[in-house]
Amino acid sequence: MKHKHKDNVQHKQLCCTQEEKIHIQTGTKHLSQDEDCCSSQKNKHHKDSDNDEHDHSHSVSTDNVFKMFLPAIISLVLLLTGIVMDYWLPQTWFTNWVRVVWYVVVYLPVGLPVIKEAIQSIRKGDVFSEFFLMSIATIGAFAIGEYPEAVAVMLFYAIGEVFQTLAVSRAKANIKSLLDQRPDQVTVLRNNETEIVKAESVSIGEIIQLKPGEKLGLDGELVSNMASFNTSALTGESKPDTKNKGETVWAGMINLNSVALIKVTTAYTDSKLSKILELVQNATSQKAPTELFIRKFAKIYTPIVVFLALAICLIPYFFVADYQFKEWLYRALIFLVISCPCALVISIPLGYFGGIGAASRNGILFKGSNFLDTLASIQNVVMDKTGTMTEGVFKVQEVVFDTTFDKYEILKIVNVLESHSTHPVATAIHEYVGKPDNQIRLDGVEEIVGHGLKATVNGKKLLVGNFKLMDKFEIQYNIDPNSIVYTTIAVAYDNIFVGYITIADSIKEDAKQTINLLHKLNIKVTMLSGDKSTVVKYVANQLGIDQAFGDLLPEDKVNRVKDIKAQGKSVAFVGDGVNDAPVVAISDVGIAMGGLGSDATIETADVVIQDDMPSKIPMAITIGKQTKKIVWQNISLAFGVKAIVLVLGAGGLATMWEAVFADVGVALLAIFNAVRIQRMKF
Template sequence: MSYKFKMQDLNCANCAQKIETRLNHLDNVEAIVNFAQGQLTIETDQEVNPPLVNSWEKIVQEIEEGVALIPLFDMDGYQRPELASSNSDKKVIDQEGWRILITIPLFLFGFLLTNSISSQWLLVTYFALTYLFIGQEVLKTTWNKIKNKDWLEENFLMTIATLGAFAIGEYPEAVAVMLFYSIGEWFQDRAVEQSRQSIQSLMAIRPDFARVKQSDGSLSKVDPRNLLEGQEFVVAVGDKVPLDGQIIDGHSQVDHSAITGESLPQTLTVDDTIYSGSINLSSQLTVKVTKTFQHSTVSQIIDLVENASSKKAATEKFITRFSRIYTPIVVGLAVLLAILPPFFFNGITWSNSFYRALQFLVISCPCALVISVPMSFYGGIGAAAREGIMIKGGNFLETLTKVKILVLDKTGTITQGNFAIDQVHTLYLSKGQFLEKLAHLESQSHHPIALSIQEAYGQSLDPKRVQSVETISGKGLKGVVDGQSLLTGNKDLMDQHQISVPSLKTAATVVYLSIDQEYQGYVLIKDQMKTDSKSALKELHQLGISSTILLSGDNQATVDEIADLVGIDQAKGNLLPQEKMTELETILTNVQQSAPNNKASKVAFIGDGINDAPALARADIGIAMGAMGSDAAIESADIVIMNDSLAKLPRAIKIAQKTLHIAQQNILFALGVKVLFLVLATFGYSSMWMAIVADVGVTILAVLNSLRTLNQAK
């Protein structure tokens, strides 16, 4: 089972990593800490009860004191407390902010004392008290870390550096470093809060209530989670739609932007599907539930966004590994810098060497990387979600930037999947009789072609007239209608049953019909092209996709025509579902053989049908069309496009490219500045003031840069 917790007052990204590591060392526990969202997810088969949660919270607080675990689920015997403070009602200036504001004039007054007071003892006492006032939280945290044997982190480094400054008589500088460190941490926390607020705004699509009509005709508000499939609810003007459903009364303009990213409202009427999280704009609707809350569109989107951090990008994993070895190495170098120079260089005193080592410690904190890089990827996922593109993890976001070959399904991807009969050719039956027989056999199928035939017949169908219908994968149907044996499908099916039919050269889909092994005629069915397919494929090529390949079960003439119309490089038709997988395996093998050491070339598959699920799972990255796509396809995919528009794929690639670019900017910027200042500190060309800028200043700038991923303009 999966259990989620709000991690109240989690402000340390490095601590978040340590918490995740410690909890994962427990038996039967798999923990994921989402620092960007301040959330803990635990997978366990244990019975979760208050004592168990308290034991987890104790481990958390050993690493970062004051962090509370607030269960985001109902638990027997646990009274869930209200959050002490939420991001929306945080005070502009908190306790730490007031402490900083009070310390600034105290620090400036201390400078005046250095020029007017001759008593060294009084001067030391004044700065020591000021230091203890501003640094009390840092010192307290350091002491707790030492007790828990987890001392090698930024608070310890800052404590040693400032106490060391006191030891060599640099009292004002010691207070200044602690003051500016506190200022930097305060601004850093505000930046992290801003990021969390932006991310949580995505969660605002979750509906709070559903209006249900009572027996007396009045409407009452109920929890959407309590509604079952088939029940009815009313959506008033301005309401969020609580559950996915089918409209049974009314018509209205509906804003789907929170789900699909499309800004233009859509007019919906009776029998249309309406998605949870949408907003009703113009008139009241009555809707029948087709998906319960747990399986609704809005719940799927929220789960995708919340769980995206569990699949970390290679860049994120590198930073995690890097930070684990970086800090101990730098601390070791600082010790050597404090001890060795006086032995080898004339003119360098122990005091000089110690002062340089203290700067080295301050500069070495890896916070800028530990916070900003994961936040960049989470911001990119959030930006994509805002446009109706659900990316299931940072690893898929990064892989998307490496796609060079795009394999596409046809129906529902390139075309609308809205089939319509173009021509009817019969030998013996009238057109009406022909469609009547064909429609009754196809009534057992939900394939788009079958639905188009039923629509063309246009009359009610009697299921009692139909028996023993069997689907022949990739070829058609056979069954009994009115006591007669019917066979319908493509030419391969007719050839398989030794029924002679004409061979047609046409781009349309040909559906033949035989009755009692005698050929009766055929219908030509055409699928409608999506208006944005051609422009989307052109843009994909411009973004670096070197090859596009269309795989389809339709005849070769059809897929060739479509490929020419939209600009696809290769097209292969007449493929059964298993043959699509074989073709995809061949493509993947060829890519690997052509460049076995080149991990930069990836193969993506995009489709929407249930038969596309294996290919979506097998490709380097699977992309599903979500609005009309099957649940199996959405489950198997790594990326889900909610509005079925191929034009969203170039947009997703652009977001991925910018996100990776920002993450790389943060890495190069943070490491570059730190290396520069470490060199300056080593040779005595920096000061504690410069060191604190190299640490906290860089972190703030990197975090602010990460926020750009959340606000990517089209």
């Protein structure tokens, strides 16, 4: 059973320790003791950027980049000068203690922060950290007189750390850009005057004035007759969305033309954008199995290589005739540098984080990197019909009532009863009949899940729902429900069958494309719906869906998904209604349509599609596949190169320069490979 993370994580840290290389921070709090960064320069950078309340871009400025590279630049200039005086333009004074002091001074700007980090890690009980490895390797090189190489190892390590910080900062900025879409202040109409107040202080029911170009701070209902909005912050789509009076608008939408008035319907902390931000903030708390394995592996791997390095240095004394301590110590130091697990513990979490960021830019929210992994290997996609593959906007097609009943009187009481439901069918009936008559009194209103509604009017029982509802109450009818293609709403009054109302729903524009793309990914598609079987099969045939089942109750959907899972196949379920929450919960990956979807389904789901476009389903799977591919490329690269150079180093065939490439070079290659996913178009 997969774990559904519900905690409201207020902040995550973005660091590079051995145990946790990538974290998100969305608050403004300082790093905790358990979340130190790889170097003091990085620590300073994080604190500076995180405490700057006005810096919403969260990208690293040119000045900050220069400051981050400054210690490495100083060391590089001094190192090159020392090498010139050592080999190309020898100086008589550049010998003995002067030469030693020179290289110590060269070493300090890049080496001192790492040594400090090593000491802090040891104090916290983490002895075998990468900082410790780099410190003893370079100090050891100094001890045997390999000064330029010692400085070069630490210099390239420091440069690698800065590039890691920049890569992480870019990934962080892609996610944190969502924060820009939630303004802190809004303009409220109070006592016929406008007043600028903090968004969190606005009460439900108050009216917000939104000027062209401004972003909406809270969810609400449009009071103005019409307004157009840019919804890219929520959906990833820049196409304008025109809303009419009474329609819902969400925080993060940008008003495009005339001044609009919005009545607040949701508190600031409960807005759809706030929930999106919470999902993103929580996303990296659930780790992929690969990521968890690498973290555990690093804890075991690092102490092992330290002891192997000691063995390389000392054991040959008993077996090698011309044993020279300096030579074997040098080999051991090379071994230590090569063994540093930077490439793995940095690039792998960064790869998953990049996948989450790439998905969020396309209006797809993953609640954890583990779901990227699971979705990448999914074999079956099971989906609901209404609101998922169809628009969920029904229109009445025909009303077929027995002539012994007053058609309009029955429609009026049906309309009042449907006002107790939020189902799209109810909306269709309201649009057809008009505003419900408040003079009509209903008693004992009850919703029978999967069947319809029941109430008493003037002492007579009224039933409105599907034909299973008629069967449940033993209402006799003389028609074959399967002969009607459209969705059918049966009506019974005073235990007599009155007739039925047919309602049709239109298929979404990209629904056919979605099925084609899923088939190209070798994924089998099944449609499950509570709608009548004839309608479900008609839609399935139109779209080319492999299997379709209708007339299902929520528990029937659950059983169907259990049957698929019992065959050993992984299942992703896509739905939007409250009745979809149970089947979303038991699937390997639950996908919710976040625009029209119910809060219960969105809360239960592992992946949320913000704009309700089904074509985002294969896109989410593709992003998962690409992320997993990049992660395994990095694992293969890191292990492959390190294994080769480790063997060469132990045999005395590799120098510190090869060790630097095996460590920092491979780490940089892996990082650059990981950030590729952030640039991909899906």
